[in-house]
Amino acid sequence: MERIDTIRKISEELTNELVVCNIGFPSRELHHLKDSSTHFYMLGSMGLASSIGLGIAMSTSRKVVIFDxxxxxxxxxxxxxxxxxxxxxxxxxxxxxNECYGSTGSQCSYASTVNLGNVAKAVGFKNNFFFDGYEKELKFKEVLNTCGPVFVHIKVKPGNANVPVIPLEALDIRDRFMDEIKK
Structure with missing residues (x-):
């Protein structure tokens, strides 16, 4: 399954969760599919979606979903x-x-030789899910109903969808997301 299809299937099941989305094409794909003030689209800071999402989760009782x-x-x-x-x-x-750095030219990552789900388990994550990316039904409700922290490892095909750049300035993304958190 392509990344955009996976994001589509998951976003269809999201309601009021706060979402932090990784830089580049994943953010562009999510914005194209389902723009929302509950979404924080990262325009930079590669590698920090998980850290930003953690900080948000620690400051609110709302469910926080991180696309990394x-x-x-x-x-x-x-x-x-x-x-x-x-x-x-x-x-x-x-x-x-997708075993590559999709937003920076699709150079191979080490995910082809390291099982990230096993890394999460070794760290101590008790709630782990794996989807091979070829499943027609991505049953995400079970994930949403699981007490966190939850680690979800989804294999997707390499490649980026042909979607436009997000037509929002970084400050506008930040401000509307902060307004959402304050609700």
């Missing part, structure tokens, strides 16, 4: 240890694993 990539999570493996130790019950970390 394999390359980004590999850049900041320490965030897995921090998430595990902070133990937020409202956090879901989704790693969309």
């Amino acid at each position: 990539g394999d390359g980004s999570i590999l850049m900041n493996l320490g965030s897995l240890v921090t998430i595990f130790n902070q133990n937020p019950d409202n956090l879901i970390l989704i790693v969309l694993d």
Whole structure:
């Protein structure tokens, strides 16, 4: 399954959750599919979606869903240890694993030789889900109903959807998201 199809299936099941989306094409794809003030589209800071999402989860009781990539999570493996130790019950970390750095030219990542789900389990995550990306039905309701922190590893095909750039300035994305958090 292509990343945009996976994002589509998951976003169809999201209601009022706060969403932090990894830089580049994943953010563009989510914005194209389902723009919302509950979405924080990262325009920079590769590797920090998990850290930003953790900070948000620790400051609110609302469910926080993080769309991250394999390359980004590999850049900041320490965030897995921090998430595990902070133990937020409202956090879901989704790693969309295409085994490459899709937003920077599709260079291969080490996700082809490292099982990120096993890394999360080794860190101590007790609530883990794996989807091979070829499943027609991505049953995400079970994930949403699981007490966090939750690690979701989804294999997707390499490639980026042909979607436009997000037509919002970084400050506008930040401000509307902050307004959403304050509700």
